[in-house]
Amino acid sequence: MKYETQKVALPFFMVAMALFALQIVFGLLAASVYVWPNFMAELMPFNIMRVSHTNLLIVWLLIGFMGATYYLMPEEAEREIHSPTIAYIQLAIFAFAGAAALVGYQFGIHEGREFLEQPFWVKVLITISFLMFLFNTSMTLLKGRRTAINLVLMLGLWLAAVFWLFAFYNPSNLAVDKLYWWWVVHLWVEGVWELIMASLLGYLLIKMTGVDREVIEKWLYIIVGLSLFSGLLGTGHHYYWIGAPSYWQPIGSIFSTLEVIPFFAMVVFAFTMFWKGSRNHPNKAAMLWALGCPTVAFFGAGVWGFMHTLHWVNYYSHGTQVTAAHGHLAFYGAYVMLMLGIISFAMPQLRRVQPYNQVMNMWGFWIVTGAMCFMTFTLTFAGVVQTHLQRVLGMNFMEVQDQLVLFYGMRLGSGIAVAIGSCLLLYAFFGPAREQVPAGGTQLTAGADRA
Amino acid sequence: MADGLTKSAARNIFYGGSLFFFLLFAALTAHSHWYMVNTSTDKEGLTESVVEGKHIWEKNMCINCHSIMGEGAYFAPELGNVWERYGGHQNPEAARAGLAAWIRAQPLGTQGRRQMPAYDFSDEEMSALIDFLEWTDGIDDQDWPPTPAG
Numbered sequence: 001m002k003y004e005t006q007k008v009a010l011p012f013f014m015v016a017m018a019l020f021a022l023q024i025v026f027g028l029l030a031a032s033v034y035v036w037p038n039f040m041a042e043l044m045p046f047n048i049m050r051v052s053h054t055n056l057l058i059v060w061l062l063i064g065f066m067g068a069t070y071y072l073m074p075e076e077a078e079r080e081i082h083s084p085t086i087a088y089i090q091l092a093i094f095a096f097a098g099a100a101a102l103v104g105y106q107f108g109i110h111e112g113r114e115f116l117e118q119p120f121w122v123k124v125l126i127t128i129s130f131l132m133f134l135f136n137t138s139m140t141l142l143k144g145r146r147t148a149i150n151l152v153l154m155l156g157l158w159l160a161a162v163f164w165l166f167a168f169y170n171p172s173n174l175a176v177d178k179l180y181w182w183w184v185v186h187l188w189v190e191g192v193w194e195l196i197m198a199s200l201l202g203y204l205l206i207k208m209t210g211v212d213r214e215v216i217e218k219w220l221y222i223i224v225g226l227s228l229f230s231g232l233l234g235t236g237h238h239y240y241w242i243g244a245p246s247y248w249q250p251i252g253s254i255f256s257t258l259e260v261i262p263f264f265a266m267v268v269f270a271f272t273m274f275w276k277g278s279r280n281h282p283n284k285a286a287m288l289w290a291l292g293c294p295t296v297a298f299f300g301a302g303v304w305g306f307m308h309t310l311h312w313v314n315y316y317s318h319g320t321q322v323t324a325a326h327g328h329l330a331f332y333g334a335y336v337m338l339m340l341g342i343i344s345f346a347m348p349q350l351r352r353v354q355p356y357n358q359v360m361n362m363w364g365f366w367i368v369t370g371a372m373c374f375m376t377f378t379l380t381f382a383g384v385v386q387t388h389l390q391r392v393l394g395m396n397f398m399e400v401q402d403q404l405v406l407f408y409g410m411r412l413g414s415g416i417a418v419a420i421g422s423c424l425l426l427y428a429f430f431g432p433a434r435e436q437v438p439a440g441g442t443q444l445t446a447g448a449d450r451a
Numbered sequence: 452m453a454d455g456l457t458k459s460a461a462r463n464i465f466y467g468g469s470l471f472f473f474l475l476f477a478a479l480t481a482h483s484h485w486y487m488v489n490t491s492t493d494k495e496g497l498t499e500s501v502v503e504g505k506h507i508w509e510k511n512m513c514i515n516c517h518s519i520m521g522e523g524a525y526f527a528p529e530l531g532n533v534w535e536r537y538g539g540h541q542n543p544e545a546a547r548a549g550l551a552a553w554i555r556a557q558p559l560g561t562q563g564r565r566q567m568p569a570y571d572f573s574d575e576e577m578s579a580l581i582d583f584l585e586w587t588d589g590i591d592d593q594d595w596p597p598t599p600a601g
Contacts, residue, residue, distance in 0.1 A: 033565070034526075041558065041566040047515030050524050112509025114523060148462070170509075172502040174583075175487040175590055178522065179480065214458055221461035228469040232476040241595035242520050243491040244483045249593070251479070316597060319521030319529065394598035397528040398564070 001349040003074035005081035008088065010350045012067025013343050015095050017426055019060035020336075022102075024419050026053040031415045034408040044106070051105050051117050057331065058115065059098040063091070064339035065196055066133050069153060071346050072203050073137055077144025082136050090132035097125035113177070115185060116167045123167060130161050148217035149199050149206070152224055156195030163187045175243035186235045189331070190259060190301075194227040197297070197338055198266065204290040204345055205270060209277025219269045223262050230258035237309045241318060249311040256309040263302035263334075266294035283348065285361035285428070289341030292369060296337055300329025304376065316391040321404070322383030329376040337369070343429055353433040361428035367421030375414035382407035491591040504583025507576055516567070518601075520592060527565065529601025534588035536599050543585075550584070551577050 001007070030049040032039045040049075070087055074080055081087060101118045104110060110117040118126065134157060141150055166183040202220045206213055236252025270291050281287060304326040308317040317323070348355045382404045389395040389403060488494060508514075513530070514523040520531040539546035554577065557567040572580065 037563055037565040041568075045516075045568045046526050046565070047512050047524065050515045050526070051512060110512055112512045112514060114514045117512060117515075148458070172505060173488060173492055173497060174505060174519070174587055175492050176484055177505075178520070179483055179487065183480075218456065218458040218461050221458065221465045222456075225461070225465035225468055228465070229472050232469070232472040233479075235476065239483065241592045242522075243487050243590040243592050245486045245491075246593060247479075248483070315595060318595065319518045319523070319525060321525060324525055390600050391597050394600050396600055400600075401565070 001352070003080050005084050006071050006074050007350060008081060008084045009067040009071035009346060011088070012063050012070065012091055013346070013350075014430070015091065016060045016064040016067060016339065017343070017429065019056050019063070019098065021422065021426065023053055023056035023060060024415075024422055026050075026056065028412070028415050028419060031408070031412040035405070035412050048105055048108075051110065052102055054115055055098075055101060055105070055117065057336075059094075059101075061335050061339060062130075063094060063098075064342070065157065066091070066094075068200055068339070068342045068346075069133075069137050069157065071342070071350075072153075072200070073140050073144075073150060076147050076150040076203070077140050079140060079144040082139035082143070086132055086136045090129040090136070093125055093132070094129040097122045097129065100125075113170065113181060116181070127161075127164065130164070134158060134161060147213070148220050149203050152195050152202075152220055153199040156192045156199065156224075159192040159195070160188055163192065178242040179239070179244065182235055182238045186238055187232075189334075190234060191228060191231045193335065194231065194262065195224050197293075197334055198223045198227065198262075200338055200342055201266065201270060201290060201294065204286065204341060205273045205277075207345070208279065208281040208283065208287050208290065209273045210279030210281075211273045211277050215276075216273060219265075219273075223265050223269060226258075226262035226265060230255050230261060234259045237311070237314065240311050240314055253310045257306060259309075260298075260302040260306050263294070263298040267298045270294045283345055283355040283358070285355070285358045285365065286341055286345035288362055288365055289337055289344050292365060293333060293337035293341050296329065296333030296369060296372075298333070299373075300326065300331075300333035300376065304329055304380070317383065317387050320383045320386045320391070321379045321407075322387065325376045325379035325383055328379065329372060332369075332372045340365075340425065347429050351433060357428040357431065357433075360424050364421045364425035364428060367424065368418050371414040371417035371421060375411050375418070378407045378410040378414065382411075493586060493589050496586055496589065498582065500579045500582040501586045502583075503576075504579035504581070504586075507572070507580045508583055511570060519587065520590070521595065527567065529596060530584060531587055531590075531592070532596060532599060532601050534585045536601065539585060539588065546585075547578075547581050550581050554580075 026049050029040065029044070030046060030053055033041075033046050033049065070081060097118075101110075101122045104119060104122075105117070109119060111119060116123075134154075137157070138154060141154055163184055166180050169180055171177045171180070198220055202216050205211065206216050232255075233251055234256035236248040237256040238252070239248035240252060270293075274287070274291060308314050308322050308326065344361055385403060385407075386400050389400045390397060508519075513519075516524050516527040517530045518525055518527075519529070521529065533550070534540075534546060537546035537549045554567075554570060554572070557569050559566065
């Protein structure tokens with residue numbers, strides 16, 4: 001850690017990981033209801049579990065993005081963070097808003113549009129906190145060195161804030177409501193968040209592989225270009241069945257098919273840089289995440305997205321468990337693995353210790369990633385059966401659900417495995433520091449005294 | 452890759468191309484907005500009661516169990532075409548009565564069946580919610596879903 005103010009990232013990562021743990025708890029509760037339908041029916045209806053599960057994901061990812069930005073900005077801009085005080089205050093506001101929303105949900109206090117359920121005043125607090133964050137990091141950038149990494153990252157964050165404003169617009173016409181709802185939801189996760197993802201990956205690769213910055217930054221512009229060229233009109237795949245004109249069917253099919261390309265490019269990018277790299281970075285766990293993230297994102301977002309994106313396929317599969325399968329692996333691969341990778345990379349430096357507990361971190365990687373893949377497979381099978389029975393044969397929804405119990409059981413099992421793997425990860429991040437020597441011998445660990 | 456391409460050229464392509472595709476997307480969205488308001492949805496039928504029904508739908512966060520036009524939680528049945536499923540096209544009065552009776556009967560308490568919570572709607576609220584579902588069923592959505600099962 002070259003700059004003292006990089007340490008403001010630590011509380012962000014701690015809050016993010018606490019909310020990540022809670023997200024898994026609510027996921028397990030909701031998965032249990034799928035297996036035992038009467039489970040907690042009186043105590044906590046399913047919609048409360050589900051809103052908590054999805055909102056916690058969004059909030060912890062945003063807090064993670066902010067922490068990651070505070071961590072890398074001093075190194076990239078070559079100056080200290082404009083104001084650590086603002087950073088702590090905006091984190092407190094954001095964490096308070098998130099916690100207030102979560103507690104409110106348990107008492108039925110919420111708005112009613114999917115993912116945007118936060119009460120109005122919570123949305124306002126989130127906006128204020130995010131603007132404070134943008135001001136703080138932009139001031140740092142403006143006075144410091146501008147690189148492709150920090151410019152693309154800040155562009156992604158600013159655009160995320162701009163599109164978030166559509167969360168405040170709720171037209172009374174349901175079709176129009178959905179039209180602009182996707183301006184937040186799609187333009188975030190399949191648009192500007194990809195800018196954040198690509199730039200954070202680029203940062204990790206520069207740090208860990210030692211490949212020339214010029215090469216990595218050129219790749220970065222190509223990838224984010226491909227993301228937006230495909231992703232903006234790719235929104236059309238959400239406009240097939242909501243009362244929009246029929247031209248979205250060819251436009252959405254073509255451009256959302258092209259959305260696979262930037263994800264594939266990120267895989268090629270990460271592995272090429274890894275092979276070209278001359279630096280043997282001691283943080284093997286972070287390197288594993290940096291390679292795993294684009295790989296799983298390619299399958300979860302790219303392949304599983306493509307599987308049901310063509311309009312004549314989507315006509316049958318839309319809104320089934322196929323969508324749930326895609327949603328889980330896409331978010332995990334693209335954004336959860338990204339944040340876990342950044343945290344794996346940053347924590348040893350933030351704690352001023354050698355990379356440690358690598359083996360436990362890597363066990364966590366394989367258990368959580370394997371379990372998420374298994375969960376995705378079970379939901380995919382459930383979705384295919386559901387699509388055939390309900391959308392082709394026209395069988396009643398509840399009867400079809402009764403046919404899927406086996407898959408839901410396996411999904412709960414994989415959820416438990418995710419929880420176990422996540423415990424290992426949290427222990428590896430925050431537990432007692434312990435040095436471990438890689439199999440290659442002490443010469444592989446960093447530091448002048450070790451050569 | 453792309454050795455002939457310099458970093459600044461890649462950057463300019465990114466900014467220029469993104470702006471182009473954004474403007475195109477915004478223009479198509481504006482047209483879709485106009486099309487939805489004037490063609491694919493029932494402009495005159497969007498009464499105060501339908502708007503109130505949408506508000507009730509949101510206030511009770513129905514979206515986090517049900518789906519509507521395929522979007523939502525997939526835990527409970529699709530409601531974008533529930534009006535059709537209850538025979539609203541043939542016999543609107545019977546469909547209204549059926550939907551209201553079903554909602555009032557919750558929770559069923561059946562073991563081994565997903566439970567819908569009880570909602571204490573006034574007659575007016577119930578009527579508004581059903582108006583909203585009826586209006587939604589009327590949206591011209593390219594003939595989705597493929598079967599009445601939703």
